[in-house]
Amino acid sequence: DTAVSQTPKYLVTQMGNDKSIKCEQNLGHDTMYWYKQDSKKFLKIMFSYNNKELIINETVPNRFSPKSPDKAHLNLHINSLELGDSAVYFCASSHSILWNNEQFFGPGTRLTVL
């Protein structure tokens, strides 16, 4: 069984469109994250939710809006997509918000904005 799953795996869209990426974890974890891996392969945290509450919101444009309907799901909605949004987006989860907890990552969603 997949621990952390993301859909879709690939997303190709035009500039200006709105798109969503979904993430689900079946590990019973309290904390979920979104990371962005850019073309230089740097992986940076974007958001973190703990029990459906926003804990971390890094310097991310407010075109990006995470939503956590329950603690097993953390979706990422992106408005008015720009070329610079092209990247691989990873969802992750951990037992708790303590940073020394192991994080489990999803397989990633490759977003290409044309």
Next chain:
Amino acid sequence: DAKTTQPNSMESNEEEPVHLPCNHSTISGTDYIHWYRQLPSQGPEYVIHGLTSNVNNRMASLAIAEDRKSSTLILHRATLRDAAVYYCILTPHLTQGGSEKLVFGKGTKLTVNP
């Protein structure tokens, strides 16, 4: 920017030990040292973490320098499945704040020769 420095690439032969170094001279007293690895087209996978003492688990060993400004991930017997990019990151102890440290740099690309 990542707060750790790693060699861009390393090469090993199958069944031989591999020592992957990481420098983190700006580490603070409560930062944990985490290692993750990323296989091609997959999300990062937790390997090991430590604070001050050396750590062992089924995947690897982590040797931490006495001044904590560097660490070494040790794969005791490399296999072809160990070929991946290995990331060394610092994770702050506090649950909030310090998330800017959660940047996975370029890591070390490990090639394992049969």
